[in-house]
Amino acid sequence: MTDQPATGDFNTQMVRMTPQSSALGFEFVSSGPDGAALKVPYRMDLVGDPESGVIAGGVITTLLDHVCGMAIGAAKSAETGADAQGVARMGGMATLDLRIDYMRPAKPQRDVIGHAHCYKLTHSVAFVRAVAYEDDPADPIAAAQAAFMLTGAPTPTPESGS
Amino acid sequence: MSEIRAEHLTRILAAIPYVRFLGMTAELAGDEMTAILPFSDHLVGNTMLPAIHGGVLGAFMEMTALAQLSIREPLRRQPKTIDITIEYLRPGRALTTYARADVRKLGRRVANVHVEAWQEERASPVAALRGHFMLSVADPTP
Numbered sequence: 001m002t003d004q005p006a007t008g009d010f011n012t013q014m015v016r017m018t019p020q021s022s023a024l025g026f027e028f029v030s031s032g033p034d035g036a037a038l039k040v041p042y043r044m045d046l047v048g049d050p051e052s053g054v055i056a057g058g059v060i061t062t063l064l065d066h067v068c069g070m071a072i073g074a075a076k077s078a079e080t081g082a083d084a085q086g087v088a089r090m091g092g093m094a095t096l097d098l099r100i101d102y103m104r105p106a107k108p109q110r111d112v113i114g115h116a117h118c119y120k121l122t123h124s125v126a127f128v129r130a131v132a133y134e135d136d137p138a139d140p141i142a143a144a145q146a147a148f149m150l151t152g153a154p155t156p157t158p159e160s161g162s
Numbered sequence: 163m164s165e166i167r168a169e170h171l172t173r174i175l176a177a178i179p180y181v182r183f184l185g186m187t188a189e190l191a192g193d194e195m196t197a198i199l200p201f202s203d204h205l206v207g208n209t210m211l212p213a214i215h216g217g218v219l220g221a222f223m224e225m226t227a228l229a230q231l232s233i234r235e236p237l238r239r240q241p242k243t244i245d246i247t248i249e250y251l252r253p254g255r256a257l258t259t260y261a262r263a264d265v266r267k268l269g270r271r272v273a274n275v276h277v278e279a280w281q282e283e284r285a286s287p288v289a290a291l292r293g294h295f296m297l298s299v300a301d302p303t304p
Contacts (some may be wrong), residue, residue: 019216023204047179048225049240056180057243058221065217066207095216099247150199161221 009084010073014066021066024059029037033078035117036070038063042109045087052106057142060112060132064144067114068128072148075118075126091152093126098146106141118143124150128158164192167233171195171264173234174240178225179297186222188229195233197226214254216289220246223277223291224263230263231273231295239298241273246293254288257281271297 015021015028015038024046028036040046040055040063047057073087082090106112115137116130126148131140168190175181175188184205188197198224199205207215224246258269261279277291 017209018215019204019206019209020218021207024231045179045183050177050179050241051239056178056221057224057246058180058184058217060245061219061220061248062215065215065220092210094253095248095250097247098216098220099245100220102243102246104244 008076008086008105011070011084013088015072020062020065025063026063026066029113030068031068031074031084033074035115036074037113037115038067038070039111039113041111049103049105052105054105055108055112057102058105059104060114060142061098061100062098063112063114064116064130064132064142065095067116068095068118068130068144068148069093070097071116071118071130072121072126072150073122079121085116091150093148093150096125096147098144100142100144102103102142105142106132107108107134112141126150150152164190167193168195171229171233173208175229181225182219184218184222184225186225188226190233192241192252193233195226195230197222197229197261197263199261201256201258205302208253211253212256214247214248214256214259216254217260219250219254219289220248220277220291222259222280223248223263224293226261226279226292227263227275227291227295230265230275231268231297234265234268235297242295244272244294244296246291248256249290250287251290252286254279255281259288269297273297 027039120127130144133143184216247271267274
């Protein structure tokens with residue numbers, strides 16, 4: 001995929017046209033067969049612990065939920081061969097459940113990356129894992145496991161079997 | 163006592179920048195707290211429905227759990243979240259959302275908290291959260 005998503009495609013809708021994503025300042029990092037990544041720049045108004053300056057857990061929660069959704073788009077694209085414009089027409093998704101383990105506090109003044117991989121996509125459900133980190137995915141701030149319901153009828157394509 | 167609690171709660175919430183970002187407030191009736199999240203356009207995660215972002219509902223419920231723990235243990239520092247599990251039951255519509263936390267177990271080091279969030283009807287929750295929180299050691303009192 002590209003680093004600069006075109007207007008109207010799935011990633012642009014997710015990152016720039018979703019009000020909560022814009023409000024948190026999410027930035028598109030990547031999307032491809034191995035998953036999707038988003039960045040949330042550090043901001044004082046997102047701090048959850050005023051004594052330490054650590055970003056709120058809720059910001060990480062929203063980052064991970066959101067990047068899981070983007071990873072589902074990436075998986076749909078990988079499975080069907082559709083580009084991001086095509087994925088945008090395949091219907092939406094709704095989070096069923098989201099579990100997050102917080103391994104350590106985020107470092108103050110640092111941007112946080114969320115990376116997600118949809119490791120199983122069925123006709124109606126997607127299973128996704130994600131991590132949040134500053135520099136190294138092997139040293140995560142938090143890890144997430146989520147299941148999503150796929151809503152709306154996916155556009156049938158010759159490639160899609162189920 | 164309840165006035166001291168209410169003042170303590172107001173002070174804690176006012177000190178957290180992210181609480182202001184969400185627009186969250188809380189009310190106390192005795193030791194029972196109801197957290198309130200007025201709807202605002204910047205909370206939307208799905209413009210088609212429209213619906214509040216799932217991450218926002220999770221964040222609101224996590225903050226509700228932390229605030230409830232702070233009322234129970236006013237001398238401690240802010241607890242640290244160990245893990246949370248969020249269940250999404252209904253879309254969070256463009257309405258005010260409420261949440262209440264139930265401290266199921268308050269151990270010496272770890273608290274187990276359940277939270278439920280609803281909008282128009284308490285009996286029809288939009289989301290629920292279960293979480294474990296690490297408590298900091300209580301301030302030594304003379």
